Amino acid sequence: MTARLPRIVIAGMAIESSAYAAHRAGHDDFAVLRGSEVLARYPFLAPGTPLGDAAEWIGVFYARSIPGGQVRRDVYDDFRSRIVTGLAEVGNVDAVYLDVHGAMGVEGMDDAEGDLVEAVRAVVGTRPLITAPMDLHGNVSERFARAVDLPTCFRLAPHEDAEDTRERAARTLLEWVDRDERPARAWVRVPILLPGEKTSTRVEPARSLYARLTDVERMPGVTDASIWIGYAWADEPRCHATVIVSGDDPDAITAEAEELARGLWDVRDDFSFVGPPGSLAEGISAGLAHRAAGGERPYLVSDSGDNPGAGGSGDVTWTLHQLLADERLTGAVDDLTVAVASIFDPGAVASLDDAAVGSTVDLQAGARVDDRVSGPVRITGVLVGRYDDPVAGRVVVIGVGALRVIVTERRKAFHAVDDFRAVGIDPLATDIVVTKIGYLEPTLYDVAAGWTLALTPGPVDQDLARLGHHRIARPMFPFDAFDTAPDLTATVLR
Structure with a gap:
């Protein structure tokens, strides 16, 4: 039987x-x-x-x-x-x-x-x-x-x-x-x-x-x-x-x-921190110095404060505002390439439906969901490419000087080499890759020739004190000092 x-x-x-x-x-x-x-x-x-x-x-x-x-x-x-x-x-x-x-x-x-x-x-x-x-x-x-x-x-x-x-x-x-x-x-x-x-x-x-x-x-x-x-x-x-x-x-x-x-x-x-921490500006400067010294591509910069892989909203524009204001990236720099992933904004993507690849575009994007850190960003540049992605939906890539800005219809974490290749960007041929991530996931970790964990603001800010926890049980390390060791007695459950 x-x-x-x-x-x-x-x-x-x-x-x-x-x-x-x-x-x-x-x-x-x-x-x-x-x-x-x-x-x-x-x-x-x-x-x-x-x-x-x-x-x-x-x-x-x-x-x-x-x-x-x-x-x-x-x-x-x-x-x-x-x-x-x-x-x-x-x-x-x-x-x-x-x-x-x-x-x-x-x-x-x-x-x-x-x-x-x-x-x-x-x-x-x-x-x-x-x-x-x-x-x-x-x-x-x-x-x-x-x-x-x-x-x-x-x-x-x-x-x-x-x-x-x-x-x-x-x-x-x-x-x-x-x-x-x-x-x-x-x-x-x-x-x-x-x-x-x-x-x-x-x-x-x-x-x-x-x-x-x-x-x-x-x-x-x-x-x-x-x-x-x-x-x-x-x-x-x-x-x-x-x-x-x-x-x-x-x-x-x-x-x-x-x-x-x-x-x-x-x-x-x-x-x-698992990676070298620094400000966004320090990360970009380190990436440019790495390039000037003849370093291999790519140099990775983590936009850690809005990492969708940790709970970030995915459309915080603070980092993109900073990059678009950096003349080192938007000016004429021979052969410099900087990928920026990403912000999602279905309306912004739809506004380019009639734009031809290669044409000049001007749009406002981002901060439609999360505008507490910064507001929508104006992107004026060239429509480099248009793609369809099973997760991100419709995707557009806009060139502004050396920047290649990725705007998606839906939220997506660009955490793998293939995520970039699917939208026409090869990290191995890109000088600096800025992406909403914290520690590097395996394929990006494997190809990174240098890395800065940029401590940017956002919903998953690495500086926990800036967030204002008020419902956790206190005392709690690192928020509080402990004069004596806490009670670490086990409770047996059956």
């Missing part, structure tokens, strides 16, 4: 939301998957694979957006309802694979992921296990940790291990689903809130901290060990670093969680 395979449903909703972005995420911001489309997101669950054949995997509903502002409440309520309804229609299940980010913000709510997982638990009941693979930039409340049996998160920033983490979550879930006992979690709140550009695992101390996790989870009685460094551009009580160690030995997981938390706290002063 063939043993019954466990029934496991997959659902989720993921976005990273800055509380300081004017952007609001609506239905159009999300890519939505249903049924078999959900399963196709996880190639390691395909039929014929060890994990795929070990359970009956059932896709329900999954919605994902690039980072941005808070989600409109009606959109969250709609997606939450679709998940709950879909789970109810599936009937009895053995486990839930809940794919979330951990830093979703919703208008009028605190702890959106905590609300979502409690809604899931209410419909599936207390018996099924729930796992949640997450971004290490999530903010994990005790409420969320109590409802999720097997939480885990990425161990690399940039997140080159995202697929590995999702597969690890599925594998761990299968290891527990037929057991008579439930995993325990040791949860530790660590009062640290730092931007991702200071906590990249490319450099110390994060590299060594996260490298310890594999050894910890190999210990007897331990199933998983995770460190959430947190998301600094939200403003909720759950905003802080978190350590969770799960397993079947409460004493072992408690000891290891507290040790990891102390290790994180002890190196709090050692975190620094």
Whole structure:
């Protein structure tokens, strides 16, 4: 007689939301998957694979957006309802694979992921296990940790291990689903809130901290060990670093969680920017000096304050205003090329519908969503190219002296070499690439011949003090001084 395979449903909703972005995420911001489309997101669950054949995997509903502002409440309520309804229609299940980010913000709510997982638990009941693979930039409340049996998160920033983490979550879930006992979690709140550009695992101390996790989870009685460094551009009580160690030995997981938390706290002063920081002007000057010295292309400049990959609105014009006012870039400089990515403005793109490539254009663009830092910018130049992009929609590239300004119909993060090549710009043939990014994602990191992490203003400002957090629990490093070490005692959840 063939043993019954466990029934496991997959659902989720993921976005990273800055509380300081004017952007609001609506239905159009999300890519939505249903049924078999959900399963196709996880190639390691395909039929014929060890994990795929070990359970009956059932896709329900999954919605994902690039980072941005808070989600409109009606959109969250709609997606939450679709998940709950879909789970109810599936009937009895053995486990839930809940794919979330951990830093979703919703208008009028605190702890959106905590609300979502409690809604899931209410419909599936207390018996099924729930796992949640997450971004290490999530903010994990005790409420969320109590409802999720097997939480885990990425161990690399940039997140080159995202697929590995999702597969690890599925594998761990299968290891527990037929057991008579439930995993325990040791949860530790660590009062640290730092931007991702200071906590990249490319450099110390994060590299060594996260490298310890594999050894910890190999210990007897331990199933998983995770460190959430947190998301600094939200403003909720759950905003802080978190350590969770799960397993079947409460004493072992408690000891290891507290040790990891102390290790994180002890190196709090050692975190620094992953790339050379500076002002925008310093970054451009460094790029021009690099070119003058015969350096290879390209020199990268991060417009970090409006990084859509971290929650920026994507149409803050402050940097573009500065670049258009810089005569070194707009004047006659032989063969100098400077790519600028990007701002989105559907009206500005549409205003060029009748303009021929090669013609002179004059338009106002940007700051339609987020005008708190600077207003729309006037761009007068030559229409260099017109493109269609599956994410950005219609795209125009406008030449102003050495500048090649990218204006898109919809929000898009230009975080990869191919993003630029798709709009006619080859970074390897460009002297300076200015893009709305923080730390460099892999393909840009690989080609960068030089780099400045420009500390520009915007919804994901690296200078957290300028943002005005007022709802986080205090004291919190680096906002406050600590005369004594905080309480890092683990709470064991079962």
